Amino acid sequence: MLDPKKLEEIAKQISDAVPPGVKNMAEEAESKIKQVLQSQLSKLDLVTREEFDVQTQVLIRTREKLEALEARLAALETPDNKDA
Template structure:
């Protein structure tokens, strides 16, 4: 989830960019913007950078393990006796 402080900062920046005629309503506008941003981000089902990095590291370890296992299988298949039909004798 997005840090509430970042939402507040975004809302303040948007409010500060309003024309003078609308600045009287700045707090209401900031509140509405904050609410809209929060709802939008909730619907996006975002993850934190930390969670993303953890999952990326896990995926990399899984890929490395898969490569190791594929290499072991290839080595074992190379050692298996082959029958005359092109298949392995291992059942």
């Protein structure tokens, strides 16, 4: 099994060996990619996680009410129901 501390040490050695210009270029590329992704995602018709979670809860409550109403209807439709 690999020792996590050893892996961290190797990763640090590799990071230290990378020239500063390459690090800056990678950081700039990452920043630009994030900007482009955010720009493109903002053009999509998406909902926030909060909105999604709220709608999920509404759907759960609606399903529960529907199931209760279906059970009541089934009970009313039974032939031995004297209230009908």
